[in-house]
Amino acid sequence: TGNRKAVVSTQSTGNSANLTKVHTVLTSNLPYSCLLWMSESSFAAAGFNYCPDLYTVTADGVTFTAKMDVKKEKSGGGAAMSAMARFQKLDVQGQSETGGTTVDTTHENCITEIRALSRNPATGSVSKFSTSGKDGRLVIWNFDALSSSLGGLKI
Secondary structure, eight states, X not given: OOOOEEEEETTTEEEEEOSSOEEEEEOSSOOEEEEEEEETTEEEEEETTSSOEEEEEEXXXXXXXXXXXXXXXXXXXXXTSOHHHHHXXXXXXXXXXXXXXXXXXXXXXXXXXXXXXXXXTTTOOEEEEEEEETTSOEEEEEHHHHHHHTTSOOO
């Protein structure tokens, strides 16, 4: 317990070190700005990709496990909406079709902080954590609910 350290950097890398070896993982994600040890062998990292990601640390290295933000389902017309119906909807809402982008994550801007809220007393692993970001949102994540929606994810 307490033998590992993890660091994230602006080069889209995550580093984990124990007393004898340093492991580095290069990601294709945007850079991370914060991390939280979820258990003795996994940590969550978050930052400019608007979504916390889970990594597993083993003796062989650090590996990406899963994105912990499940995509939101969009409601209402999509590809099946006719051009006339789409124009009418935009006209009623007073919007243009090119008026902005949509983000399919809970956060809509960079995550700046990630904190543990509660831990499993038996294992010491995080069961609830929070993230806050530049979008002004404070999001509370229940890891048990996340693990069931992501197919039995374990930390």
